[in-house]
Amino acid sequence: MLRKNFSNFNFNFYNQNKNNPISKYLRYNYNIKNITNITKIKINKTNKFTKSTFAFSSSSSSKDQNRSEHFQIQSHTQTEDKASLLLTMENKAGVLAKFANIFASNGVNLSYINSRPSKFLTKEKRCVDFYVDCEATLGSNNLEKALEELKEKGISIDVLNSEIVPWFPKNKLDLNEIGRVVLSAGEQLSSDHPGFKDEVYRKRREEIVTISNQYDMRDELNVPTITYTEEEKLVWKTVWDKLIPLFKKHACEEVKENMDHFIKEVGFTREDIPQVKDISAYLKKETNTIFRPVGGFLSQREFLNGLAFRVFHSTQYIRHKSVPLYTPEPDIIHEFLGHSILFANKDFADFSQEIGLASLGASDEDVEKLGNIYWFTIEFGLCQQNGETKIYGAGILSSPKEIEWSISDKPKLHPFDLNKMAKFPYSITDIQTDYFVAPSFAEMKKLVIKYGDELKKPFNVSYNISDDCVEIDRKIKTFKI
Numbered sequence: 001m002l003r004k005n006f007s008n009f010n011f012n013f014y015n016q017n018k019n020n021p022i023s024k025y026l027r028y029n030y031n032i033k034n035i036t037n038i039t040k041i042k043i044n045k046t047n048k049f050t051k052s053t054f055a056f057s058s059s060s061s062s063k064d065q066n067r068s069e070h071f072q073i074q075s076h077t078q079t080e081d082k083a084s085l086l087l088t089m090e091n092k093a094g095v096l097a098k099f100a101n102i103f104a105s106n107g108v109n110l111s112y113i114n115s116r117p118s119k120f121l122t123k124e125k126r127c128v129d130f131y132v133d134c135e136a137t138l139g140s141n142n143l144e145k146a147l148e149e150l151k152e153k154g155i156s157i158d159v160l161n162s163e164i165v166p167w168f169p170k171n172k173l174d175l176n177e178i179g180r181v182v183l184s185a186g187e188q189l190s191s192d193h194p195g196f197k198d199e200v201y202r203k204r205r206e207e208i209v210t211i212s213n214q215y216d217m218r219d220e221l222n223v224p225t226i227t228y229t230e231e232e233k234l235v236w237k238t239v240w241d242k243l244i245p246l247f248k249k250h251a252c253e254e255v256k257e258n259m260d261h262f263i264k265e266v267g268f269t270r271e272d273i274p275q276v277k278d279i280s281a282y283l284k285k286e287t288n289t290i291f292r293p294v295g296g297f298l299s300q301r302e303f304l305n306g307l308a309f310r311v312f313h314s315t316q317y318i319r320h321k322s323v324p325l326y327t328p329e330p331d332i333i334h335e336f337l338g339h340s341i342l343f344a345n346k347d348f349a350d351f352s353q354e355i356g357l358a359s360l361g362a363s364d365e366d367v368e369k370l371g372n373i374y375w376f377t378i379e380f381g382l383c384q385q386n387g388e389t390k391i392y393g394a395g396i397l398s399s400p401k402e403i404e405w406s407i408s409d410k411p412k413l414h415p416f417d418l419n420k421m422a423k424f425p426y427s428i429t430d431i432q433t434d435y436f437v438a439p440s441f442a443e444m445k446k447l448v449i450k451y452g453d454e455l456k457k458p459f460n461v462s463y464n465i466s467d468d469c470v471e472i473d474r475k476i477k478t479f480k481i
């Protein structure tokens with residue numbers, strides 16, 4: 001809702017304050033440059049967090065110049081315990097060791113070093129700039145001692161400001177902070193949804209959503225179970241009967257192979273609907289992936305951020321019985337028969353995680369591009385195996401109609417090109433007209449790592465496998481709305 005308004009309006013804030021985090025955030029994410037007036041700011045500071053409530057007025061730039069809108073934004077900024085410095089020194093052999101030793105002898109670890117020639121040179125003296133991030137806070141004894149020694153050695157020091165990026169989870173438990181805002185079934189279902197007018201269906205969905213929302217990442221395998229009704233099982237059986245024979249003919253080898261494991265070890269069967277709990281336990285064992293139940297739509301950023309931690313957000317409700325072979329939104333048939341099976345393949349799970357890692361702290365524009373890549377691979381990907389076109393995308397696998405269409409000679413097939421698919425248009429309501437044909441999952445993983453490395457982000461991310469958390473190498477501030 002808020003994003004829509006941002007793109008539709010120019011904001012004018014009272015009391016110009018360009019250093020205000022919200023101003024920076026809006027400039028960074030929305031390219032809104034003329035932020036001049038903020039009407040009301042209430043800020044509560046704690047040690048590491050600044051929680052702010054902003055209320056401000058805006059005026060429309062397009063249709064109605066005099067109209068005034070009021071918004072309330074809950075936000076917080078979070079700063080890393082790091083210091084960013086610019087060190088300038090004469091460019092001589094051994095300069096790197098010279099300052100690195102000073103930090104080391106004072107017990108200050110460096111997380112990031114980048115050098116470039118200084119902008120201003122003379123014939124006699126050439127200097128070099130080192131951009132350095134330290135794992136220490138400004139004002140701490142160790143860092144202050146190191147800075148003093150550096151100054152004594154004639155090294156010039158500038159303290160740099162933190163870059164501000166959109167908030168992102170740093171560990172799995174932070175995922176508890178996302179996916180909590182869920183619309184009720186009445187709000188979720190649009191008027192063209194098959195269950196829109198079915199009060200019983202809407203009530204049932206709300207019941208399942210309430211159960212899903214009991215889940216807590218602190219007990220990640222303890223997924224609440226759903227007792228599915230006979231009516232829901234009938235929908236499952238109807239789709240199973242259509243899809244499974246098509247899988248045998250057209251799904252990629254990895255899907256077929258893992259489907260056998262899901263039947264034997266997870267309990268996939270025509271007769272009963274599997275539980276997220278069992279899928280998650282199996283995937284945890286196979287590829288350290290988990291399925292987290294969620295009650296409704298997540299933003300693209302939240303969903304992709306989850307993948308960074310090998311967490312797939314899954315619904316627990318099923319489509320409406322009136323049209324069992326169609327759903328306008330993800331449901332358990334799409335999540336289980338479309339998505340879950342391939343997450344047992346390590347290269348595929350790695351590929352998905354790389355998309356997620358690239359999305360952490362990325363600009364809205366880059367998140368959208370990564371969303372496109374997700375769409376044309378994980379949702380609607382095709383591949384070539386033994387000279388035949390095969391399917392691995394969940395959006396295709398969960399639609400009998402699209403399975404037949406995708407392997408016909410009607411759609412347009414493109415060679416696998418992440419840069420092209422990042423900007424390629426698609427429809428979320430119709431069958432796809434274009435597909436990208438993938439190489440192996442291992443090759444896709446290499447390509448998406450390269451794509452992620454080339455994104456313009458002011459920090460790098462490392463995934464700590466032991467603790468399921470990410471570590472970053474630069475001093476940044478995150479901002480959450």
Ligand SMILES: [Fe+2]
Pocket residue numbers: 330334339379394395
């Ligand atoms: Fe999906």
